[in-house]
Amino acid sequence: MRDQDDLQAAIEGEVPVERANIALFGATGAGKSTLLNAIFGAEIAQTGIGAPVTNETEMFVNDAGTLAIFDGAGVELGGRNPVRDITQRLFRNRQGESDAVIHVAWYCVNSQTGRLEKGQRDVITKVAALGIPVVLVLTKANVRNGVVEPKTASLADEISKMTLPIVGGRPVITSSVDDEFNGVGRFGLETLLDETYRVVPEAQKISVAGAQKIDLTIKARYARSWIAGAVAFAGGVGATPIPLADAALLVPAQAALMARIAAIYDIPQAKAAKLVGSTTVLAAGAGKMAAASLLKLIPGVGSVISAGVAATLTGVLGESWRVTTERVFTGKFDLDDADQLTKIAEMFASNMKSGAKAEAAPAATD
Incomplete structure (x- = not known):
């Protein structure tokens, strides 16, 4: 199926977002790994899986490649200082390593110590002096x-x-674990994300939003803003009515949209492409096959695609894909399970059909 292959290849070739790089500082026992796991998931900072960057720093990258954590191996008072490592990374970035720049630093302090030592203040000041926002x-x-x-x-x-030169001028207070026995829940994680979004570049805001595990609202907001942009583009393509056979002109825009939405729901490109190519039912949502399928659901359209029809197709495709990827993200489906892939495909096709009918209803009564 050529259209399925075209869409799958286009998604694999997309670079949906730019990776966000977060430097993580703090003494051993400050709760850095627990904090990371609470926000980004357990796969980010499990002991022993980091790739060494220097003698003092390890890099952890999530499966989707949208987030890298540079863990400065414990800033101990009087011990070795990983600020040098960050300085080296900035220098390498100036030499052309575009993925080496640090976009924000989180400096973690165990609140139960009841103090912030001079050595810790010095590290914060030095990191900020390198032009890195410090939370x-x-x-x-x-x-x-x-x-x-x-x-x-x-x-x-x-x-x-x-x-101190810290973001917002005030520390963010957090609790990363649920303690049902004492009636204590997680606290401050959304605030930490908000402070991070505030200081990183726009492309990295999207990467952080995609990598984080605690706020579905911001994922949906980004996804729907992309859907709106793709709908506007599709409407432009269809401003001059085009034959149904030329509906494949929409494929590159649809691929870009689907790749971005997959990234915001933390699905690696290879798995996103696998999902697209999993069954012919799902493939019916791609390119001119999407047009052929959906046009049957929209009465009176005929054999050409107008601006309204092109926009409808893209909007339904985008929202159906968003719902599908959100369910994968929340663990309702497993992409490595062949039987579940078929169920995902059927759900996607069902969402496409019901969405097309909903969009077609006003036009049918005109």
């Missing part, structure tokens, strides 16, 4: 019913008065 994170906070333990709140107030 200071107080970890392991005790929070009950949304109320932060007084000693941690006081520590945050004291740090705020130090006028």
Whole structure:
């Protein structure tokens, strides 16, 4: 099936987002791995899977390739300082390593220590002096019913008065684990993400949004903004009515849209392409086969594609794909299970059909 192959190849060839690079600092025991796992998932920072960057720094990259964590192997007071490693990476970036730039640093401090030492303040200042935004994170906070333990709140107030070069001028208080026995839940993770989005470039905002595991709302918002852009493009393609046979002109735009949406839901390109090519049912949503299938559901359209029809096809395709990838992301489907792939394909086709009918209803009554 040529159209299926074209769409699958186009998705594999897409570079949907640019990788976000986060430098992670903090003493051993500061809760860095727990924080990362709570926000980005357990695959990011399991012991022993990092690739060495220098003697003091390891790099962890998620499966989708949208996020890299540069873990500075424990900033111990009086010990070795990984700031040198970050300096080296910035120098290498200036030499042409476009993927080496650090976009933001998280400096983690165990809130239970009740203090921020001079050595820690010096590291924060040095990193910020390199032009890297630093978010200071107080970890392991005790929070009950949304109320932060007084000693941690006081520590945050004291740090705020130090006028350190940190994002927002104030540390972000976090709790990364659920403690049902004591009635304590996760806290501050969305705030940490918000502070991170605020300082990284736009392309990296999308990468961080795609990699994080805790906020489906921002994923849907980015995905739907892309769908709206693709709909506008498709409407332009169809501004002059084109024959049904030429509907494949929409394939590159559809591929770009589907690749981006897969990235925002943290699905690697190879798996996204596998999902597209899994069954002929799913393939019926691609290129001019999508047009042929959906036109049957839209009464009175005929054999040409107008701006409205092109926009409808792309909008339905985009939202159907968004719903599908969201369900994969939330664990409702497993892409490595052949039987489930068929179910995913059937769900995708069903969403396409119901979406087309919904879009066609107003036009049918004109």
